[in-house]
Amino acid sequence: MPDQVYNEWINRVREATDIVAVVGQTVQLKRKGRKWWGLCPFHVEKTPSFSVDPDKQLFYCFGCHTGGTVFTFLERVEGKDFLTVVRELAERAAIPEPGRSPVRERAARERGRLEDILEWSWRFFTARLAEAGGADARAALAARGVEGGLAERFGLGYAPPGWDGLVRFLSSRGVEAEEMVTAGVAVRGQRGVYDRWRDRLMFPIRDSSGRVVGFGGRALREGQEPKYLNSPETPVFRKGQILFGLDLARAAWRQGRRPLLVEGYFDVVACHAAGLEQAVASLGTALTAEQARILARHATEVDLLYDADAAGQDAMRRAFPILAGAGLKVNRVTLPAGKDADECRREAGDAALAAAVEARESFLEGEVRRLAARVRAGLAERTQALAEVRTLWQVEQDPVRRDLALQRAAEAFRIEIPMLAHTFGRAQGGGRHTSGKFRHTMERVPRAAGGVPPQLVQLLALLMRFPDQIGVVQAALPGWSAGSPLARAVEALAADAGAGGLETAEEEVRNLLVAATTVTLPPLPAGMTLPDLARQYLQAALLEYVRARHQETVRRLAAGAGAGWEQEGKQWLDRKLELEAGIGRRRGEG
Ligand SMILES: [Zn+2]
Known part of the structure; x- marks a missing residue:
């Protein structure tokens, strides 16, 4: 279908969709001023930095800088591709897709x-x-x-x-x-x-x-x-992509209850009977990564209630890395009676089952305790147990839990914490660091630049408000900046100055553009024209970029990078000095 018709269709669907209502199904939102706020579903946080702007129909997280339209949101949250998301919303809004192919119709x-x-x-x-x-x-x-x-x-x-x-x-x-x-x-x-x-x-x-x-x-x-x-398996039933009880549990999850993962259909029913409406089960098959992602979209933590027998405990140990890999904190529930939720409920009562779920413990910590009990069984056993702790520790993503487990293991195995941390850390290439007080014992790894460059965002904010300045900036862009996030973002704006460009832009650029919509521009300084200001913002954004690149080369050279980087470093240094001189000169004039 022609691009324009297609874009019009997408825009119609976007306008017909209430982003607050859609996001509100996943994130608990509270209104504050013009925007709605909630806990970000894309990173772990305790205070809300995730905002939805109903006027602009955009969402943006000030913590992890993820942002976009309602389409972006559903793509990320439901793991579907862009077109599927648009189609589903189009169906809901009863907006027919232009020129849908006969194959798709069928x-x-x-x-x-x-x-x-x-x-x-x-x-x-x-x-x-x-x-x-x-x-x-x-x-x-x-x-x-x-x-x-x-x-x-x-x-x-x-x-x-x-x-x-x-x-x-x-x-x-x-x-x-x-x-x-x-x-x-x-x-x-x-x-x-x-x-x-x-x-x-x-x-x-x-x-x-x-x-x-x-x-x-x-x-x-x-x-x-x-x-x-x-x-x-049928065209509508994919076992690995569905959880039994999901349709009922989602309401409980939205109210902030942690998902409770159980083994069978009857366990889910028993949990509901006991008032634990947050329960779901994987469908008799081993838990899949996709099922874990479903849980991770709705929660940051999950409680496991598997059968108390050896098979159930083994299944739980297999589930742990899959759930942790999806970024979830994993807890386990120990039943006071019976071998599963259903039996427990019948033997000890609903209240006992609910209390057991509430008394859950960190899965990792429980495992460390179990393995530590093998310490006295002799050297080989002890080495084996420690290796198992290390494997589990490396799977755990949550820094607080990692620290705690390290502490427990150090006590149980009688190894000094720094030493143990070092062993555990080195085994995975010294890459990850733990948080808090143990951090200094681990090799510090420079973090990837996850932050949004503020000068660039300010420049983009100006260009979004005054699209006629895009040409001015494009003309002033130096050749060496081609391919930089700056140049790509300006290009995306030039291609489509409206918000429509947001949908098609690649992720990095899109996040920059969405960030730009959150910036409030200061008034135009007296005696300055808009093109002057655009060029000034551009110089600042370029300098920011060049400084970051220069720093990167310096770091690489310090780490022993090859001679090619020396040449590269010199280039960035020259550009940096040139830009700094230019900006200094203008300041002198003003
Ligand atoms: Zn976030």
């Missing part, structure tokens, strides 16, 4: 059809649970203390024992056999298709917006195998 229609089939299947299962034939399934639920309201909230159902109950029901609604197989609710056999689930308690699996995308069927009788039978 894919969307097919998806809608699958969703219908799953919805019908789900209604079929819930109706069967209520009938006489569903008595055993209802008894199984009652035995677990799952009362009517709860079964309804989860939309539980029952698949009857026959071979074709669902198939016939769907046929009567005009669903083709092939469609049933694609939706995963029927299986193709030698004599046509038959129901995938027979005589099973049915758990509908919903996506984050509450649509049924698949099912988990639990065996009701001894010897019925497998115990759990899930939907196969």
